Amino acid sequence: MISWWLITLAALLCSTEASTLNRQCRELLSCSIQKDCVNLPLLKEQMTNKSVSAQMYDDIDKSTDYGCIFTSGCQDECNDCPLCLNSKLQIVDILSGDSPTDGECPELIGCATKCVADSNMDILQINKCVRQTCAFHCFDGSCPKCSAFITRVFNQMCVAGEFRKRVNGFKGACFELFRDIVEAKFVEKFKAVGHKPAIG
Numbered sequence: 001m002i003s004w005w006l007i008t009l010a011a012l013l014c015s016t017e018a019s020t021l022n023r024q025c026r027e028l029l030s031c032s033i034q035k036d037c038v039n040l041p042l043l044k045e046q047m048t049n050k051s052v053s054a055q056m057y058d059d060i061d062k063s064t065d066y067g068c069i070f071t072s073g074c075q076d077e078c079n080d081c082p083l084c085l086n087s088k089l090q091i092v093d094i095l096s097g098d099s100p101t102d103g104e105c106p107e108l109i110g111c112a113t114k115c116v117a118d119s120n121m122d123i124l125q126i127n128k129c130v131r132q133t134c135a136f137h138c139f140d141g142s143c144p145k146c147s148a149f150i151t152r153v154f155n156q157m158c159v160a161g162e163f164r165k166r167v168n169g170f171k172g173a174c175f176e177l178f179r180d181i182v183e184a185k186f187v188e189k190f191k192a193v194g195h196k197p198a199i200g
Contacts, residue, residue, distance in 0.1 A: 025081035025149075028074055029156040032064075035073035039063040040161050047166040052177070056167075057185035060154070061131060105143035108134060136186045141198035151199050154178045175199060 032038055046059045070078050078084035115129035138146040158164065158174035170177055179199040183190055190196060 025084065025152075028069070028077040028081040028084055029152060031074035031077040032069045032153070033156055033160045035068065037065050037068035037073045038157055039065075040157065043157065043163075044161045044166060047161070047163050049166070049168050051168045052170065052180045052184050054185040054187075057181050060157070060181070064153075064157075105137070105146060107140070107142045108137035108146060111137055136189050139182050139186065139197040139199060140189070140193060141195065144198060147198050151175055151178055 033040065040063075043059060043063045046063075047056065050056065065073075068074065070084060074084075111134035112130055115126050115134060119125040119129065137143060138150055155174045155178070158177060164170055164172070164174060164177060167177060170180075172180075179197050182197040182199060186197070
């Protein structure tokens with residue numbers, strides 16, 4: 001599973017406004033659920049009667065097949081969504097050692113590029129590095145358009161899987177649930193920067 005896809009999404013979000021993104025990519029988000037790019041039955045089971053935790057973030061990450069979203073399951077929808085289509089091209093750039101020069105999301109892109117440079121092209125090492133080290137920058141306020149898109153992906157899962165009803169003691173909206181999950185995952189990093197996740 002290519003969990004580091006969000007790094008490449010960040011680089012191209014700069015060219016697409018969030019309101020436009022929602023309209024252009026709605027079919028892609030729906031397809032990701034319909035074509036089982038998200039293991040919704042497993043996620044529903046993992047969320048039922050559980051409290052918000054870092055493990056919940058990891059479960060969502062592991063249950064989402066972005067290769068399916070980009071190609072095998074939702075290729076047409078991805079190609080119709082400029083964000084998704086450009087993301088595939090950005091993956092190639094980052095893997096080849098090139099990094100975007102547009103100045104957007106420098107922490108996120110810089111972190112991912114370093115993961116690739118330090119990995120000796122070991123995809124498992126890249127995956128682990130980006131998931132554990134870089135993903136925080138999608139939610140720390142330095143790349144708001146990345147956060148906006150990832151939140152939309154989660155919201156689609158949340159609605160389809162009725163996560164709000166399943167999570168123990170949760171009463172808010174889907175984006176609030178995601179914010180709580182992200183904060184639980186990166187709690188020490190958010191304490192260090194002195195603010196909450198930039199979600200919603």
